[in-house]
Amino acid sequence: MVRSVKVRKVGASLGVVLPKELLAELGLGEGDTIYPVRTPGGILLTAHDPETLQVLENTKDFMRRHAGAMKKLAES
Secondary structure (H helix, E strand, O other): OOOOOOEEEEOOEEEEOOOHHHHHHHOOOOOOOOEEEEEOOEEEEEOOOHHHHHHHHHHHHHHHHOHHHHHHHHHO
16 A cells, blocks of 8 residues: 655654554664665665665675685684
8 A cells, every 4th residue: 555654844854754553564663763775666765774785695695605615614
């Protein structure tokens, strides 16, 4: 279901208020951090830091390419 939210003035900034039902559905609560990511289709809000996810993907790729060395290091 598509929901719309309004951009509102919050102090000297602007903010978006998400309804409690949507927050519960997304598993988010007060104090949680979300990251806006620009995509070709618009804006994605994610609870995962995109830079951290990229580092993890790079690490997995490195470990896959150097599996022999990883195994030797694990034996030490």
